[in-house]
Amino acid sequence: MIEVKHLVKKYGEHLAVDDLSFTLEKGQILGFLGPNGAGKSTTMNILTGYISATEGTVSINGHDIFDEPEEAKKCIGYLPELPPLYQDMTVREYLNFVADIKFVKRNEKRKMIDRIMRMTKITDVSERLIKQLSKGYKQRVGLAQAIVGFPEVIILDEPTVGLDPMQIIEIRDLIKELSKSHTIILSSHILSEVSAICDKIMIINKGRLVVSDSPDNLSQHIGGSKGLHLEVKGETETVKKALEGIEGITKLEFEKNSKGGIVKLSAYSTEESDIREAVFYALSDARCPIYDMHSTKMSLESIFLELTQDNKNSNTTKNSNRLFRKNKQKNEEVYAAGANNQESEHKEEN
Numbered sequence: 483m484i485e486v487k488h489l490v491k492k493y494g495e496h497l498a499v500d501d502l503s504f505t506l507e508k509g510q511i512l513g514f515l516g517p518n519g520a521g522k523s524t525t526m527n528i529l530t531g532y533i534s535a536t537e538g539t540v541s542i543n544g545h546d547i548f549d550e551p552e553e554a555k556k557c558i559g560y561l562p563e564l565p566p567l568y569q570d571m572t573v574r575e576y577l578n579f580v581a582d583i584k585f586v587k588r589n590e591k592r593k594m595i596d597r598i599m600r601m602t603k604i605t606d607v608s609e610r611l612i613k614q615l616s617k618g619y620k621q622r623v624g625l626a627q628a629i630v631g632f633p634e635v636i637i638l639d640e641p642t643v644g645l646d647p648m649q650i651i652e653i654r655d656l657i658k659e660l661s662k663s664h665t666i667i668l669s670s671h672i673l674s675e676v677s678a679i680c681d682k683i684m685i686i687n688k689g690r691l692v693v694s695d696s697p698d699n700l701s702q703h704i705g706g707s708k709g710l711h712l713e714v715k716g717e718t719e720t721v722k723k724a725l726e727g728i729e730g731i732t733k734l735e736f737e738k739n740s741k742g743g744i745v746k747l748s749a750y751s752t753e754e755s756d757i758r759e760a761v762f763y764a765l766s767d768a769r770c771p772i773y774d775m776h777s778t779k780m781s782l783e784s785i786f787l788e789l790t791q792d793n794k795n796s797n798t799t800k801n802s803n804r805l806f807r808k809n810k811q812k813n814e815e816v817y818a819a820g821a822n823n824q825e826s827e828h829k830e831e832n
């Protein structure tokens with residue numbers, strides 16, 4: 483559905499996007515993450531044909547965005563960081579205008595706009611001037627214009643910026659609903675949002691792809707260590723002494739808010755080891771009953787910070803480099819296979 487190969491964007495001498503390659507299948511939601519200035523908006527602007535690339539190719543639904551811009555753009559709905567709204571139009575006038583630009587058939591237009599206004603919950607303000615709307619409503623109108631024509635691919639740059647918590651939940655639900663029939667790319671600074679709704683997460687830093695995987699795999703493989711949350715009755719020192727000798731434990735983190743004789747802590751171990759039995763017997767020997775024991779994963783926040791802060795020696799960075807090399811090799815094999823297929827198709831044609 484979306485295939486990006488070796489994308490490079492230079493602004494003068496400044497390298498904003500540096501050899502970015504990725505693919506996205508139909509119906510997937512891709513979360514695009516990166517610190518400020520990482521190159522997210524630049525990439526999205528190239529994908530939508532808004533700006534050109536210095537090198538590389540982008541194919542949307544089989545159409546090259548540079549060679550067949552009209553065909554490719556027909557497949558895309560875009561909500562940029564600053565929604566392109568005409569402030570002096572009413573909401574309905576504006577969506578009518580967008581539908582005309584997107585060549586929506588006259589006899590389908592009214593029904594489609596009414597449906598999209600219901601989906602984005604802006605029917606109540608359909609006859610209001612856009613300049614009189616609150617920021618949250620303007621954002622919804624921006625989302626509505628991206629959906630007009632129901633394009634196969636919807637690209638959303640920070641779609642929940644400026645919305646209140648209730649509206650954020652509604653927009654997230656809408657994005658999930660849309661993903662049943664559309665492919666979606668969204669950028670966001672809200673990491674919990676990305677891990678809650680995306681099938682795939684791509685983290686970029688300084689224009690380069692750092693890692694790309696499912697939220698679960700990121701936590702399990704990139705985190706590189708497993709956590710066990712424990713609530714234990716006893717003295718902190720006794721619990722610490724009991725657990726310190728267990729083979730496989732790499733770190734113990736005691737929470738500060740332990741009270742009522744209950745000690746709360748996380749015990750981290752290497753990915754290969756299972757420390758649960760040893761923890762049970764050690765605490766039993768120390769006569770410290772376990773009130774709660776469950777597995778925890780490294781949070782996306784921790785992964786994001788470690789991967790984007792040039793911490794070359796951290797386990798997270800080492801694991802991501804390993805996974806990155808593996809994925810890169812896999813992608814190159816897929817591209818090579820694709821190129822071979824195209825070559826043989828070409829030969830057959832000739």
Ligand SMILES: Nc1ncnc2c1ncn2[C@@H]1O[C@H](COP(=O)(O)OP(=O)(O)OP(=O)(O)O)[C@@H](O)[C@H]1O
Pocket residue numbers: 493496497498516517518519520521522523524525
């Ligand atoms: N038109 C431009 N001319 C020159 N440099 C630019 C231009 N647009 C972006 N840049 C630079 O390219 C880099 C990537 O910018 P981009 O806006 O794509 O980052 P971003 O990841 O979207 O950041 P943010 O999260 O802050 O929106 C930054 O260093 C930025 O200063």
